[in-house]
Amino acid sequence: MASASGEQTSAEYIQHHLTNLVCGKTPDGWTCDHYAVDQMGFWAFHVDSLGWSIFLGLVFVGLFRLGIPKLSTEAPSGIQNFVEMCIEFVNENVQSIFTSAKNNLIGPMALTVLVWVFLMNLMDLVPVDYLPTLAGKVAEATGMVENSKDAYFKVVPTTDPNITLGMALAVFVLIIFYSIKIKGLKGFLAELTLHPFGKWMMPVNLVLEGVNLIAKPISLGLRLFGNLYAGEMIFILIALMLTFSSISIGLLGVGLHLVWALFHILILALQAFIFMVLTIVYLAMAHETEDH
Amino acid sequence: MNINATLLGQTLAFVIFVAICWKYVWPPIIAIMEEREKRIADGLEAAKKADDSLEEAQLAFDQEMNKAKAEAAEILEKANSRASQIVNDATEKAEVEAEKILSSASKTIENDVNKAKEELRQKMSELIIDTSEKILGDEISPEKHQELLKKAASEL
Numbered sequence: 001m002a003s004a005s006g007e008q009t010s011a012e013y014i015q016h017h018l019t020n021l022v023c024g025k026t027p028d029g030w031t032c033d034h035y036a037v038d039q040m041g042f043w044a045f046h047v048d049s050l051g052w053s054i055f056l057g058l059v060f061v062g063l064f065r066l067g068i069p070k071l072s073t074e075a076p077s078g079i080q081n082f083v084e085m086c087i088e089f090v091n092e093n094v095q096s097i098f099t100s101a102k103n104n105l106i107g108p109m110a111l112t113v114l115v116w117v118f119l120m121n122l123m124d125l126v127p128v129d130y131l132p133t134l135a136g137k138v139a140e141a142t143g144m145v146e147n148s149k150d151a152y153f154k155v156v157p158t159t160d161p162n163i164t165l166g167m168a169l170a171v172f173v174l175i176i177f178y179s180i181k182i183k184g185l186k187g188f189l190a191e192l193t194l195h196p197f198g199k200w201m202m203p204v205n206l207v208l209e210g211v212n213l214i215a216k217p218i219s220l221g222l223r224l225f226g227n228l229y230a231g232e233m234i235f236i237l238i239a240l241m242l243t244f245s246s247i248s249i250g251l252l253g254v255g256l257h258l259v260w261a262l263f264h265i266l267i268l269a270l271q272a273f274i275f276m277v278l279t280i281v282y283l284a285m286a287h288e289t290e291d292h
Numbered sequence: 293m294n295i296n297a298t299l300l301g302q303t304l305a306f307v308i309f310v311a312i313c314w315k316y317v318w319p320p321i322i323a324i325m326e327e328r329e330k331r332i333a334d335g336l337e338a339a340k341k342a343d344d345s346l347e348e349a350q351l352a353f354d355q356e357m358n359k360a361k362a363e364a365a366e367i368l369e370k371a372n373s374r375a376s377q378i379v380n381d382a383t384e385k386a387e388v389e390a391e392k393i394l395s396s397a398s399k400t401i402e403n404d405v406n407k408a409k410e411e412l413r414q415k416m417s418e419l420i421i422d423t424s425e426k427i428l429g430d431e432i433s434p435e436k437h438q439e440l441l442k443k444a445a446s447e448l
Contacts, residue, residue, distance in 0.1 A: 024296070046298040053302060057309040064317045071324050073331065080321075087321055107322075108314040116309060157302075162295060166302025170310075173303075 019152040020046040049160040056119040097280045101287035118272035120157040131155045158228040168221030178286040417444040
């Protein structure tokens with residue numbers, strides 16, 4: 001879609017959709033100026049991803065806690081039914097994976113992951129131009145930017161690797177925490193160094209097991225990111241068809257958008273589910289005490 | 293794809309939301325669900341118990357019913373036999389009475405017949421004596437007369 005001022009090439013259109021609203025620290029201090037992004041180091045925040053992520057987290061808490069004014073044992077209704085269904089589903093998954101060890105943090109964490117990631121993924125179904133265009137108009141009207149083209153706003157948090165890897169990092173920390181808590185530091189180190197090849201091949205074992213350990217959070221985060229990024233990309237490409245001044249291509253774009261959105265519903269739910277199951281599995285592995 | 297502090301921000305948000313869920317979202321609902329599960333289990337058990345006691349009651353009822361039926365049959369039988377006994381007794385008594393009445397009646401009749409015969413005989417001998425007196429005249433004395441009368445009566 002051509003922006004309000006001047007022509008925009010397809011590459012610019014795509015690039016615009018894939019750029020975050022960044023606020024960060026430059027040598028001159030904190031700024032949200034898009035043209036200063038290059039000068040920002042590590043200390044920069046994707047305000048849009050983080051904002052949507054936190055907002056959706058609040059939606060989750062609001063729906064699951066405040067959405068039920070009065071919990072009822074005898075006649076649950078409306079939202080409580082839905083919430084109980086979710087919790088039962090998560091609980092079943094946790095119990096089927098956590099067979100011996102008991103940990104009452106895993107259930108709530110799995111529930112949070114499932115619903116939160118699903119909500120974040122769900123933002124992918126909002127047509128790609130709606131919210132960025134709205135944000136651009138608002139930014140222009142309030143004088144935050146001179147041209148709405150300079151206002152960047154990425155809506156789907158899970159298409160931002162920072163978000164997915166951020167959650168994976170938390171899971172990773174928990175894996176290490178529980179490994180050490182359950183097996184002791186010695187047990188954890190032994191697990192890393194003493195197999196598969198026995199104690200005379202410690203360095204080799206460490207490399208193999210280290211890769212194994214590090215691969216868990218990386219694959220966890222990147223899998224979600226990759227799926228959602230690709231899905232978002234296809235939505236953007238389909239939306240690009242609507243910018244051509246051809247009715248037939250435009251209609252084709254509408255049809256494709258519908259088909260892809262329907263198919264994407266499956267991916268959204270599946271990826272949220274996979275993220276949850278892998279989180280449970282990794283933590284269950286951290287709780288396993290028996291030697292192989 | 294540039295990694296920056298957003299990652300740490302998301303990690304922090306993750307920790308906070310998990311903590312909120314852990315403390316405030318999960319426990320009340322799990323508690324409610326467990327309570328309901330318990331209630332349902334209790335209800336099922338109570339239903340089973342009620343079923344059992346119903347069966348027991350049914351059994352006791354059947355037993356009592358059979359007993360009552362047997363008793364009733366017994367009573368009926370007793371009553372029947374008593375009734376037939378009464379009828380038999382009555383019949384017997386009636387027969388005896390009838391015989392008695394019959395025999396006394398026949399006795400009376402015999403007596404009457406005998407009496408009538410006696411009277412008839414008396415009258416007849418008197419008649420004969422009277423007649424023969426008239427024919428023979430007063431030759432017969434009253435003593436003779438009495439004697440004759442007796443003779444004739446015994447001969448008749």
